[in-house]
Amino acid sequence: FLHKIVLGIETSCDDTAAAVVDETGNVLGEAIHSQTEVHLRTGGIVPPAAQQLHRENIQRIVQEALSASRISPSDLSAIATTIKPGLALSLGVGLSFSLQLVGQLKKPFIPIHHMEAHALTIRLTNKVEFPFLVLLISGGHCLLALVQGVSDFLLLGKSLDIAPGDMLDKVARRLSLIKHPECSTMSGGKAIEHLAKQGNRFHFDIKPPLHHAKNCDFSFTGLQHVTDKIIMKKEKEEGIEKGQILSSAADIAATVQHTMACHLVKRTHRAILFCKQRDLLPQNNAVLVASGGVASNFYIRRALEILTNATQCTLLCPPPRLCTDNGIMIAWNGIERLRAGLGILHDIEGIRYEPK
Ligand code: KG4
Ligand code: ZN
Structure with a gap:
């Protein structure tokens, strides 16, 4: 008996985050890279700088979350990613990366609304x-x-x-x-x-x-x-x-x-x-x-x-680490959507990739 397992990816603002969560709310793996310190030095978030940092870290962070989970990527039920709201340049990095992964692994894609994910996190805990x-x-x-x-x-x-x-x-x-x-x-x-x-x-x-x-x-x-x-x-x-x-x-x-x-x-x-x-x-x-x-x-x-x-x-x-941006809330929202039969995109055509 296989549980549903979702990989969640979040890059809407200044955290590059990923997590693997199963249907029962078990966090199988997670990783996060915060840009807070860099943005503190520049006196606020500069969108192109945030985009660059997401690009530098996304691959490693997703890999870390997947490795920690000890599952094979083929066991994933779907990949969920924040598509809005947020900084367009930041969102683009996560979306682009996920769509590539979705294509490689041939998995369904679940677009996530960042605020909806924050709101539903409590149902995981x-x-x-x-x-x-x-x-x-x-x-x-x-x-x-x-x-x-x-x-x-x-x-x-x-x-x-x-x-x-x-x-x-x-x-x-x-x-x-x-x-x-x-x-x-x-x-x-x-x-x-x-x-x-x-x-x-x-x-x-x-x-x-x-x-x-x-x-x-x-x-x-x-x-x-x-x-x-x-x-x-x-x-x-x-x-x-x-x-x-x-x-x-x-x-x-x-x-x-x-x-x-x-x-x-x-x-x-x-x-x-x-x-x-x-x-x-x-x-x-x-x-x-x-x-x-x-x-x-x-x-x-x-x-x-x-x-x-x-x-x-x-x-x-939610505990403080789940109140701030994280990948777990995105993966969990993916689970909620899978269970409710909502918003799963098997066909990724029509979703815009990161502007080059
Ligand atoms: O949810 P979040 O990580 O990112 C988004 O904005 O979506 O929230 C970050 C914000 C920052 O403005 C930060 O100053 C604030 O949450 N924050 C806090 C605390 N920790 C982070 N504000 C008040 N008290 C805190 N302990
Ligand atoms: Zn947030």
Whole structure:
């Protein structure tokens, strides 16, 4: 008796990742190459540089995942790959590589939506039935959706401007945290979380964005600009140059993290009430899933937990390494799609290869 086994490939942003997962959720093999450190040095992701790094690593990463799994590639049921959304140049590398492999191995191809994969990861680690609510917060995305099936999403809210992780990355850059001895190799969001532990969030007072908006949308540029102003004021007060570490950096990090958490909680609260009023979610024990890179933040998780406790819901988060981009979530989404009989392409004609 052979389980279904899927190879998943992810290159939508700045992680080259691959994994082999079986039908029961066993991770047979995985490999990942993160470009975070390189992009930290250039002050953000430069798409052609990301593309180049994906090209340099994709072969090795897929090979590592396959070797670790100890299966023969001929035992694969299908190859699943992120096709959107993401940086076009980055996506192209993964897609091109997979389509070549699909041709060589003569396997079905499963195109994966990156956000759908983030949303369904929880079903690999926990027994979660549809429907459930999902809050996806990362460097590129911010959305609240009701997940009613493997490919059935009701979008309830999204960011009107930038994503929360992007905002944290910009604040971290403005605070020059890359020069901070404790967090020089961390992503912006992780650096803010680390520093916030040593800070006082009551030192500054920032109002959460979209305070009166009667919907579930998000906004983060306002918070970023207010924070920029605080940083400028503090630089003057402390008499330091732009690019040096403020002595109040930890307090600023704590304030930004706290204000962001309040905003996320308020919008999610509205979504829970909306769904319960319309019987889209059960009145008791409804599940809220939080995922995406920013959901690996424990302060934000704790804030969401306070909300779910108060609304008779349950908060579930994938472990941090499955919250950030990875190949496992792509392979698992492939398994979900195979099981649901969805979106399997036996004929790869018509799918665009990487532009040369
Ligand atoms: O999901 P992800 O790996 O990539 C996409 O954006 O799709 O998320 C990366 C984002 C970055 O902006 C990073 O700063 C943020 O997630 N992040 C965090 C934490 N770890 C990563 N934000 C807050 N707290 C963290 N611990
Ligand atoms: Zn992601």
